[in-house]
Amino acid sequence: MKILVCISNVPDTTSKINFTDGDTKFDTNGVQFVINPNDEFGLTRAMWFKEKQGAIVHIATVGGPSVEPTMRKALAIGADEAFRINTEPTDGFSVAKQLAEVVKNGSYDLVIGGRESIDYNGGMVPGILASLTNMNFINSCINLEIDGNNVTAVREIDGGKEKLSSALPLVVGGQKGLVEESDLRIPNMRGIMMARKKALTVVEPIDAIKATEDKKFDKPAPKGQVKLADSVDQLVDLLHNEAKVI
């Protein structure tokens, strides 16, 4: 089985978010970048398929040279080979088009991406990629088993979960549940040394027209002071008469 994990390079979850250039760009100043958490759950599940079922695991990222440290980390965790598509990721639609080229050229059986990236929260790349490459698609996937060509998966639904059957080739929108938080791996020294020697191929992008453009950003209005209630009676009174939520 040949697996491609699509990895997005995103600000660490603790980052303070600011905008620059007249609020038209995300301010990367002082921001630490990491593997998108939803992608990392997918990557870790791919490692399981590598170790238990002999899968080959590649990764792909759309981005300039600055995303390579994040890609090297994925290689240090255990991916075999990496592809960087050399263009700035703009909107989800064009990112999916770029990735579709890598998928078509690599004849992968399984493609895993995060359900959404924690920066622009588009949540569309895996689904569009599946459509463009005529692969099956399961989103918000929290369990994935593969036996030959047969797939059994569980996806999250509002208020519960649904068990599904499908078949390879398949694209999965992954998230926590594919593996547990405690299964995530911190690269060890040996992994880091080996990652330096693994192939990281730079692929030139295709012409892909943007479907959407983020023209301007702003931040939520600052929050007013919290009102502390002295008693439960006062709290219920405030919620009923002032906030009018009960």
Place this chain on the structure above:
Amino acid sequence: MSVLVYTESEQGKFKKNAYEVASYASAVAQMMGTTVTAIAFNSTENESLGEYGVSKVINVKDDALATFNAGSYASSIAEAVKSTEAKVIILSSSTDTKYLAPLLSAKLSAGYAPNVVQAPDSTSPFTVKRTVFSNKGFAHTQIDTDIKIVGVSNNAFGAHENKTAISVDEIDATTDATTNDTKSLEIDKVVGKATIADADIVVSAGRGMKGPENWGMIEELADVLGAATACSKPVSDLGWRPHGEHVGQTGKPVASNLYIAIGISGAIQHLAGVSASKTKVVINNDPEAPFFKAADYGIVGDAFEVVPQLIEKLKAFKAQNG
């Protein structure tokens, strides 16, 4: 050239978000000087959409589509886009809809802007305001394609009555073969209880509860309020509560009217995930807990004392106010 809205139903009845997205579609149609057509699957209460500005419903009746299937639903919606020549498609932010939206986007080569929080800034060019960076910011996103897809955030726009004369077309599902081959084997879902996605009130608890055996009072409080229960990331990582209850940046987003956080200190990732809630209440014994800075109301106190008192008080309050 009307605006097309996908109104979700379950066992024939519209979900709450159906009226919200219908209202949003109606606002967009007014800006564009056109009308709203809704597409529904096996709905039995189509006329009710007329209360929210919909003038025509295309109801796909097909037993094969009794259970949600992203590929087949996307095919039927794409068919309706063609038959109505719609240029704007309005969707909700439910898990099912976020599953089919990218399939629809690819099928129609349509730009998709999810997590939209208000009526478009303008319809020419078509620009919408949406949350990004897990609610830590907003983007004003311009959709450049001929057909545009807008995903409306839960509980951001609200349902607005706008009585309109309505007609209903019952049609069969499209025979267009779907490329997405998935079969539902089993659905495991709590029935008759509010879910985090559509509850007006969410009661959430964290590590301050000390252990899973203490969740009885959290569930009782949720019952009294008709609320959904949720939890912080550490609680789900420890296995005290199921993953489906984890709310925050890597869990589920919450956009309820009232969010009550009990024994949750308020890590930045948690605050991001719940910040779309309208009123936030914090119960914590640590007055320095960061959540107090992000909350509207709070009580500094021991959850094990405050929560039982709150349950009693709310029971009395409900008895009095019906």
